[in-house]
Amino acid sequence: xxxxxxxxxxxxxxxxxxxxxxxxxxxxxxxxxxxxxxxxxxxxxxxxxxxxxxxxxxxxxxxxxxxxxxxxxxxxxxxxxxxxxxxxxxxxxxxxxxxxxxxxxxxxxxxxxxxxxxxxxxxxxxxxxxxxxxxxxxxxxxxxxxxxxxxxxxxxxxxxxxxxxxxxxxxxxxxxxxxxxxxxxxxxxxxxxxxxxxxxxxxxxxxxxxxxxxxxxxxxxxxxxxxxxxxxxxxxxxxxxxxxxxxxxxxxxxxxx
Amino acid sequence: xxxxxxxxxxxxxxxxxxxxxxxxxxxxxxxxxxxxxxxxxxxxxxxxxxxxxxxxxxxxxxxxxxxxxxxxxxxxxxxxxxxxxxxxxxxxxxxxxxxxxxxxxxxxxxxxxxxxxxxxxxxxxxxxxxxxxxxxxxxxxxxxxxxxxxxxxxxxxxxxxxxxxxxxxxxxxxxxxxxxxxxxxxxxxxxxxxxxxxxxxxxxxxxxxxxxxxxxxxxx
Numbered sequence: 001x002x003x004x005x006x007x008x009x010x011x012x013x014x015x016x017x018x019x020x021x022x023x024x025x026x027x028x029x030x031x032x033x034x035x036x037x038x039x040x041x042x043x044x045x046x047x048x049x050x051x052x053x054x055x056x057x058x059x060x061x062x063x064x065x066x067x068x069x070x071x072x073x074x075x076x077x078x079x080x081x082x083x084x085x086x087x088x089x090x091x092x093x094x095x096x097x098x099x100x101x102x103x104x105x106x107x108x109x110x111x112x113x114x115x116x117x118x119x120x121x122x123x124x125x126x127x128x129x130x131x132x133x134x135x136x137x138x139x140x141x142x143x144x145x146x147x148x149x150x151x152x153x154x155x156x157x158x159x160x161x162x163x164x165x166x167x168x169x170x171x172x173x174x175x176x177x178x179x180x181x182x183x184x185x186x187x188x189x190x191x192x193x194x195x196x197x198x199x200x201x202x203x204x205x206x207x208x209x210x211x212x213x214x215x216x217x218x219x220x221x222x223x224x225x226x227x228x229x230x231x232x233x234x235x236x237x238x239x240x241x242x243x244x245x246x247x248x249x250x251x252x253x254x255x256x257x
Numbered sequence: 258x259x260x261x262x263x264x265x266x267x268x269x270x271x272x273x274x275x276x277x278x279x280x281x282x283x284x285x286x287x288x289x290x291x292x293x294x295x296x297x298x299x300x301x302x303x304x305x306x307x308x309x310x311x312x313x314x315x316x317x318x319x320x321x322x323x324x325x326x327x328x329x330x331x332x333x334x335x336x337x338x339x340x341x342x343x344x345x346x347x348x349x350x351x352x353x354x355x356x357x358x359x360x361x362x363x364x365x366x367x368x369x370x371x372x373x374x375x376x377x378x379x380x381x382x383x384x385x386x387x388x389x390x391x392x393x394x395x396x397x398x399x400x401x402x403x404x405x406x407x408x409x410x411x412x413x414x415x416x417x418x419x420x421x422x423x424x425x426x427x428x429x430x431x432x433x434x435x436x437x438x439x440x441x442x443x444x445x446x447x448x449x450x451x452x453x454x455x456x457x458x459x460x461x462x463x464x465x466x467x468x469x470x471x472x473x474x475x476x477x
Contacts, residue, residue, distance in 0.1 A: 160290055161325040163312035165339030166389065172313075175338075179329045 027230065035228040040220060044232045047216035052239060054128055054212065055197045058135035062143045062192055065136075067185070070147035071173060085145065092141040096201025103134055103206050124206075131207035138199045139192035146191055150184020151177060187251045190244030197240045213239070258282060258293075258450035266301075266392070267423035271436035273461075274447035275469060280429040283447070284395045287427070288312070288319045300393055318386035318424075320399040324378035328371035332362060332381050335370050339389045349388075356384040359414060376407050383411060387418060394419075396428040400435060412438050433458075433474055446470055 036044075073084045091099060107114040107124035114124055124130045154177050162172045178185075200214035208215060213236045220228040258279050264270050272280045285291040287298055289305065289312045298305035305315060326335050336353060337345055345353065357363055360380045365373055370381065379399065386394065396415075400408040416439065419426055430436045436444060437458050445455040446466070454466035465471040 157321075157323065158325055158327065160312060161319070162327070162338070164288060164315065164317065164319050165385070166313050166341065167339070168313050169311075176327060180327075 027234065029226075031226045031230070033227060034231050035224055036231045040224060040228045040231070043211065043216055044220070044235070047211045047213045047232070048235055048239060050128075050131070050210045051197055051212040051214075051236075054131045054210075055135055055193065058132045058139060058196055059189060059193055061132065061136050062139050062196075063189060066140055066144045066147060070144045070151055071177070073144070074148050074151040081148075085148070088141040088144050090141075091137055092145075096138070096199060097205065099137065100134065100202035100205030103130075103137060103202065107133065107206075126207055126209045128207075128210060131203065131210060131212065134202050134206045135196035135199060138202055139196035142195050143188045143192035146188025147181075147185050150181040150188060153184060154180045183247075183251045183254055186247045190247045194240060194244050260447070260450070260452060262427070262445065264393075264425050264427065266425055267419070268443065269419060269426040269428065269440035271440035271444040271458075272427060272429045272447060273433060273436055273444050273473070274431070275473060276431060278447040279450040280431075280447055281397050282450075284319070284397045284427060284429055287393075288317060288395055289315055290319075316391050316393070318389065318391040318394040319397070320382060320386050320395070321397045322399065322401045324375075324382035326370040326378050326381055326385075328369070330370055332365045332368050332370055332373065335381055336362075336385045336388050338385060352390070353384075353388055356387055359417075360384050376403055379403060379407075379411065383414070387422075390422060390424070392424055394424055394426045396426065396430075396439070398430050400430070408435065409438075415439060431473075433476065 073081055076084065094102075104125060105111055105114075107117065107130070109115055109118055117124060122129060124133065158180070159172050159176055162176045163169070167175065197212070198214060199212075200218065203212060204215055204218070211219065213232065217229055217232055217236065220232060260279070260283055262270065262283070272283060274280050282291060286293045287305065289309060292309055293306060297307065300316070303316070304310065327338065330338065336356070340349060357366065360383065362377075362380060362384060365377055365381070370378070373381065383399070394415075400411060403411070412435065415426070418424070426440065428436055428439050430439075442457055443455070444458055444461055446453050446461065448467060448469060454461060454470065461470070462474055465474055
């Protein structure tokens with residue numbers, strides 16, 4: 001009896017996928033009834049609101065600042081581009097806890113920017129502003145690097161052709177570059193979204209309050225144990241995962257179409 | 258490269274030479290795709306270089322081997338792309354309809370540019386270039402890879418419009434017969450970035466200046 005090699009490879013890939021998704025079976029673990037009483041539900045729902053609203057706000061900042069930055073870097077010569085990319089990698093590669101500590105010191109009363117902001121009543125610790133700022137720092141590098149790759153994928157000659165048809169650089173960007181890179185930009189944004197909404201290490205230092213979902217999960221785990229964690233975990237997964245997952249699937253589908 | 262070209266209004270000039278002679282570079286410098294090291298480029302008193310005039314301020318049409326259509330737009334949107342503000346006046350509309358009918362684009366009008374064939378894409382890019390009625394048209398081997406019948410049709414269209422609209426044209430090709438049909442009166446031959454001969458095609462064929470040119474003109 002001969003077994004088709006293709007089927008062996010497929011079975012191997014299926015096994016790999018099963019191992020990768022195995023942690024999700026923990027949602028059905030026998031840990032007793034899930035806790036969703038008022039003392040768990042109130043803070044949990046508040047953390048969902050905080051995470052979704054403030055992460056959305058952070059994404060607006062990231063897109064508004066990151067897209068022009070990415071457009072500039074995409075046009076740079078190789079040497080300059082390398083420098084910018086190296087700079088963007090620093091917050092990505094920094095351990096989140098270290099980033100949180102650095103941000104607390106830099107934006108707190110001991111830092112020059114922090115003391116200046118405090119004079120105008122902007123408190124950068126345990127406030128929504130601190131939460132959004134941390135998420136911007138956490139997600140910006142991912143978005144800009146992804147956006148540079150997306151903008152790079154638009155043929156330069158098409159952009160020059162549009163300019164030769166009389167469009168100013170800004171209009172070339174809006175009418176040609178942006179539409180042709182929109183899926184790549186969406187993928188970059190979805191990575192930034194997942195990274196920011198799931199951030200714990202940096203946020204727990206800079207903005208323990210208002211608690212987002214990751215911090216609240218940790219609080220629930222410490223205060224009530226696993227039965228109080230799982231309901232919020234389900235909400236967390238449902239809120240953070242579907243949109244970026246769908247964008248990635250669509251991007252891959254377009255790539256292989 | 259060392260090239261000095263002058264072209265009168267409504268004239269057509271064929272840049273001829275072997276691959277690597279620098280023909281496309283000359284066009285790219287005029288279009289602004291590449292920047293020359295030295296010299297000057299001017300159109301009707303409008304200085305293209307130096308300093309380098311931004312691409313969007315150069316009133317030229319530039320057609321290359323790649324149609325360069327915007328794949329996210331329809332054929333009609335591609336053709337009206339360069340019209341300021343995309344607000345088409347009555348006169349412009351009539352002109353675009355003329356282009357559409359002459360280039361047989363009506364059946365493709367609402368099709369997505371990414372879904373049409375290579376030959377159709379060349380016709381659309383020609384229409385898009387002509388839609389703005391540029392005073393100077395640069396053609397960089399725009400017919401490469403097309404069947405003879407289509408090439409003949411496109412050349413006939415270009416010659417027809419160059420006469421009716423009186424635009425100037427610089428065409429590059431390594432096929433002498435294409436250039437001869439397109440620009441019968443005036444040819445410039447380049448070899449290794451230098452002009453080796455210029456004049457009407459009959460003169461080039463009668464007394465080619467170099468052995469390479471003689472071999473290139475042999476098919477005629």
